[in-house]
Amino acid sequence: MAFLHLGVMELTTASQGLQVLVLGAGVFIVITIFRYFLTWYRLRHVPGPFLNSLTTLIQLKKVFDGEYHLYLNGLAQKYGPLVRIGPNEVMFSDPDTLRRCSAVRYEYSRGPFFEALRASPNKDHVFSTRDENFHKELRGKMGPGYAGQENGGFERSLDKIIHALIDLIERKYISTDTEYRPIEFSDRASYFTLDVISEIAYGEPFGFLKNDQDMFGYLEQSHKALPFMIVLGTLPGLSNWKDMWPLSLLMPSEKDKFGMGYMLGFATKFIDKRLAPDAKPGRDIIQSFINHGLPRDQLVQEITLQILAGSDTTATAIRMTLLYLIATPPALRRLVREIDDAIAEGKISSDKIITTAQANALPFLQAVVREGLRIFPPATGLVGKEVPKGSGDTVHRYYLPPGTIVGQNIWGICRSKDIFGDDANQFRPERWLTNDEDNLRAMADAQELVFGYGKYQCLGKQLVRMELGKVFVELLRRYDFSVVEATKPVSLRNAATWVTKDLWLKITRRTAGGV
Numbered sequence: 455m456a457f458l459h460l461g462v463m464e465l466t467t468a469s470q471g472l473q474v475l476v477l478g479a480g481v482f483i484v485i486t487i488f489r490y491f492l493t494w495y496r497l498r499h500v501p502g503p504f505l506n507s508l509t510t511l512i513q514l515k516k517v518f519d520g521e522y523h524l525y526l527n528g529l530a531q532k533y534g535p536l537v538r539i540g541p542n543e544v545m546f547s548d549p550d551t552l553r554r555c556s557a558v559r560y561e562y563s564r565g566p567f568f569e570a571l572r573a574s575p576n577k578d579h580v581f582s583t584r585d586e587n588f589h590k591e592l593r594g595k596m597g598p599g600y601a602g603q604e605n606g607g608f609e610r611s612l613d614k615i616i617h618a619l620i621d622l623i624e625r626k627y628i629s630t631d632t633e634y635r636p637i638e639f640s641d642r643a644s645y646f647t648l649d650v651i652s653e654i655a656y657g658e659p660f661g662f663l664k665n666d667q668d669m670f671g672y673l674e675q676s677h678k679a680l681p682f683m684i685v686l687g688t689l690p691g692l693s694n695w696k697d698m699w700p701l702s703l704l705m706p707s708e709k710d711k712f713g714m715g716y717m718l719g720f721a722t723k724f725i726d727k728r729l730a731p732d733a734k735p736g737r738d739i740i741q742s743f744i745n746h747g748l749p750r751d752q753l754v755q756e757i758t759l760q761i762l763a764g765s766d767t768t769a770t771a772i773r774m775t776l777l778y779l780i781a782t783p784p785a786l787r788r789l790v791r792e793i794d795d796a797i798a799e800g801k802i803s804s805d806k807i808i809t810t811a812q813a814n815a816l817p818f819l820q821a822v823v824r825e826g827l828r829i830f831p832p833a834t835g836l837v838g839k840e841v842p843k844g845s846g847d848t849v850h851r852y853y854l855p856p857g858t859i860v861g862q863n864i865w866g867i868c869r870s871k872d873i874f875g876d877d878a879n880q881f882r883p884e885r886w887l888t889n890d891e892d893n894l895r896a897m898a899d900a901q902e903l904v905f906g907y908g909k910y911q912c913l914g915k916q917l918v919r920m921e922l923g924k925v926f927v928e929l930l931r932r933y934d935f936s937v938v939e940a941t942k943p944v945s946l947r948n949a950a951t952w953v954t955k956d957l958w959l960k961i962t963r964r965t966a967g968g969v
């Protein structure tokens with residue numbers, strides 16, 4: 455009997471346990487639905503596709519489709535200046551709102567997307583941190599290094615790598631009437647920028663150009679890692695998970711023999727050598743960071759970030775501007791004429807790499823650089839900022855409660871007909887030579903936003919300008935370029951950043967005006 459009684463008691467306890475469990479699950483589901491509803495309700499007045507207001511998965515699909523920039527711009531054209539693109543995300547398409555979100559005085563902060571940019575689990579660099587005070591402190595310490603102060607500037611380093619690029623072309627890729635030697639220029643542009651960054655950071659290039667090879671499988675691995683990064687960047691709630699076990703195992707490690715992990719390991723060894731008690735101080739960007747008090751671990755993160763932030767973006771600017779030039783003969787002819795005339799008049803030395811001061815004095819070259827960055831912004835992500843705590847904000851007459859993520863449609867800004875005229879979709883550097891000061895100011899103010907603005911503005915902007923000013927002159931004074939396959943000159947995918955492949959070019963030596 456006692457045995458039976460015990461059995462009944464156990465059954466009762468088990469069914470009570472089950473009831474508590476079911477009740478708990480029920481409460482959890484109700485709270486989740488309620489919170490979900492509240493999130494949806496907060497932004498119900500902002501126009502946008504209904505499905506987007508329910509889930510971020512729609513965006514995720516569009517990112518994987520590879521034309522995210524066109525999708526976002528299409529939404530802007532359909533729904534207006536402010537569109538709801540996710541449950542807690544809106545997107546704007548005008549310069550004023552972009553400036554507002556990044557200006558010091560408006561106290562917006564970074565949204566969760568930025569955490570996806572971490573190179574190591576739980577370690578932030580200046581581009582990933584969401585702690586506004588830490589971000590400000592880092593920018594203060596690194597600003598002089600990025601500006602090239604204290605290390606004699608970037609001129610010599612850039613010239614060295616431009617020589618390496620020319621040397622590679624001369625060794626392997628000059629076609630003639632009798633020899634056909636096409637070059638896949640997309641990767642070579644990345645090799646160039648990766649060597650620039652390593653030369654500037656470590657005083658030695660990685661050797662991509664010298665070896666004409668994807669060193670440590672860096673490009674291959676970053677292309678493979680892209681889907682993972684896309685998911686993390688688009689579903690920001692997941693960003694923190696990747697820093698936890700077991701997902702943290704997928705993150706680059708200093709022990710890796712290839713890819714970003716190898717770069718991390720390389721940076722660590724380099725910094726340890728530099729910080730050793732008997733080490734001689736260098737004259738480079740890292741020494742500037744050290745002099746301004748950046749500790750060892752932070753140095754490793756920042757130096758790795760330079761590669762992440764500065765290589766593919768600048769390579770996109772180089773490869774796509776060159777492609778637009780090839781496809782626009784009047785602009786190409788005018789640029790080549792400007793270069794040839796400058797050489798003939800002694801404004802550019804005939805046997806040395808053009809200096810930045812000389813490049814800055816060539817108006818059409820500067821117009822080409824601006825136009826290339828405008829027509830094809832290298833970084834097209836939303837880089838969403840968060841509406842400050844307190845009373846929220848009002849954008850385009852829509853109230854946005856605190857915590858709303860506000861993303862930018864930089865593609866739309868750069869292709870705006872209101873700002874750039876009816877031919878905004880055409881590559882036309884001549885637009886920058888207008889005498890209309892007001893129009894020029896408005897265009898320049900909008901185009902500059904490809905580098906962000908204010909407290910978040912790109913720290914590599916000055917270096918990029920120098921690279922672009924030099925590289926086009928040094929290529930075009932020597933060579934003619936043509937595409938190999940006119941019906942599909944390049945393979946492009948946009949996933950907030952660009953994945954570019956198969957830009958096959960034929961390079962021939964110029965017969966006149968070269969050095």
Ligand code: HEM
Pocket residue numbers: 556580581582593651759760763764765767768771831832833837904905906907909910911912913914915917918
């Ligand atoms: C054409 C090339 C480039 C473009 C278009 C570009 C664009 C951008 C953009 C849009 C941002 C983010 C702004 C925001 O959050 O609102 C950014 C941030 C940043 N970029 Fe660049 N970038 C380029 C090249 C470089 C290079 C060469 C470097 C370094 C060597 C670099 C270093 C950085 C850093 C460190 C940040 C973070 C700034 C901060 O957190 O305050 N970038 N860049």
